[in-house]
Amino acid sequence: MFKNFKNIDKVVYGRGAFSLIGEILASKRNSNDQFFVFIVDEYFRNKALISRIPLTEKDVLLFENVDRHEPTTEQIDFLRDEILQKHGLPAGVVGIGGGSIMDIAKAVSLMLTNEGSSTLYQGLNLIKKPGVYHLGVPTISGTGAECSSTAVLTGPVKKLGLKCEWTVFNQVILDPELIASVPDNWWFNTGMDTFIHCIESETGTLNNAFSHAYAEQALKLCYDVFLFEKSGRSAENDDKLMVASLMGGLSLSYSEVGVCHALSYGLSKILDYRHCYANCVVFQHLGDIYQKGVHEFEQMVVKNKISLPKNLSADWNDETITKMANVAFNLPHMWDHALGENWQSTVTIDWIKSLYKRM
Ligand code: NAD
Ligand code: ZN
Numbered sequence: 001m002f003k004n005f006k007n008i009d010k011v012v013y014g015r016g017a018f019s020l021i022g023e024i025l026a027s028k029r030n031s032n033d034q035f036f037v038f039i040v041d042e043y044f045r046n047k048a049l050i051s052r053i054p055l056t057e058k059d060v061l062l063f064e065n066v067d068r069h070e071p072t073t074e075q076i077d078f079l080r081d082e083i084l085q086k087h088g089l090p091a092g093v094v095g096i097g098g099g100s101i102m103d104i105a106k107a108v109s110l111m112l113t114n115e116g117s118s119t120l121y122q123g124l125n126l127i128k129k130p131g132v133y134h135l136g137v138p139t140i141s142g143t144g145a146e147c148s149s150t151a152v153l154t155g156p157v158k159k160l161g162l163k164c165e166w167t168v169f170n171q172v173i174l175d176p177e178l179i180a181s182v183p184d185n186w187w188f189n190t191g192m193d194t195f196i197h198c199i200e201s202e203t204g205t206l207n208n209a210f211s212h213a214y215a216e217q218a219l220k221l222c223y224d225v226f227l228f229e230k231s232g233r234s235a236e237n238d239d240k241l242m243v244a245s246l247m248g249g250l251s252l253s254y255s256e257v258g259v260c261h262a263l264s265y266g267l268s269k270i271l272d273y274r275h276c277y278a279n280c281v282v283f284q285h286l287g288d289i290y291q292k293g294v295h296e297f298e299q300m301v302v303k304n305k306i307s308l309p310k311n312l313s314a315d316w317n318d319e320t321i322t323k324m325a326n327v328a329f330n331l332p333h334m335w336d337h338a339l340g341e342n343w344q345s346t347v348t349i350d351w352i353k354s355l356y357k358r359m
Helices: 017-026 048-052 073-086 099-111 184-202 209-226 235-254 259-271 275-283 291-303 318-329 332-339 349-357
Strands: 010-013 036-041 060-064 092-097 133-138 150-154 159-163 171-174
Touching: 010 017, 010 235, 017 048, 017 092, 017 133, 017 171, 036 099, 060 073, 060 099, 073 099, 073 150, 092 099, 099 133, 099 150, 099 159, 159 259, 171 235, 184 209, 184 235, 184 259, 184 275, 184 291, 209 235, 209 291, 259 275, 259 318, 259 332, 259 349, 275 291, 318 349
Parallel strands: 010 171, 036 060, 036 092, 092 133, 133 171
Antiparallel strands: 150 159
């Protein structure tokens, strides 16, 4: 089983690295209609960061509110149509924000050159043409969306990514100064996404020396940030978390996620739970599958004074649980990795429902 994984073309890392953005974009300005589209998380609208964006007269600055919902196909199609109709074809798209904005920037860049609705391209290698140049500046760390080859979108039928080599950013700027303002609950939940990526990547049939090397290092960084003596919020830990997120993402790109992500997708699709929070809700109940990982997770929950909901399933009727179980069941690549080629002997709709009933 080989994966010929496409990595980010260029990455710059370090405190203050955001100030390189003008220099980096300068050499890219001459293509297409010679302007850039900056898609920025609404949170930054009146923040000092905006004045550091190297806007020229022709550039377009768009603020997106990611609090209402995770990125949708409708939202991407609308943004693409607006940009093309009002301004033309940009030289590139820059995303500044968390995992949601990373995915929006990647998806818009692809959809600017691919005709029709983005719903047509949800899946693996369905995109027909490379998108325009795209640059990502993550402002929350954990999802690994800054390095992944997918832009996850919720459509009318599926929650599935635009997944192909061209999805991967051409350039990423990792500036740990930008994550200092993340609210504590998002800092923890999104950070735990990386921890869970590593545990799931490591605990399955696709793990190998390559994915292991990334996960091992990312886990060390996670322990420093969330568990060990000097854990908690600090500049030094922000430096580490930003690298952990990237390495966790690279690890799972060579391996795969597992049971927690399969169940978490069910919660997100049917009950609209946000990805990283959904993972935390699920993971605490998987002690029999990921013994060491769940034990460490519980310690991190206590250490960081996080409270996770209990007895959620008491409010879910059988129809809701069955719908979630069906979403989770239809992710065979995750089950295969987590439980091996005979996964179908364990994984039935009833068994998945029993896992949801633990929550
Ligand atoms: P997010 O982008 O959804 O943002 C969460 C919240 O944090 C928002 O309120 C946002 O405004 C705020 N925020 C962002 N940066 C901030 C900052 N520096 N200071 C203060 N507030 C800030 O959060 P996320 O957890 O990074 O991303 C979740 C999304 O990532 C989901 O849509 C999920 O589907 C996607 N995802 C993608 C991949 C991938 O490989 N493409 C992997 C995992 C998750
Ligand atoms: Zn994840």
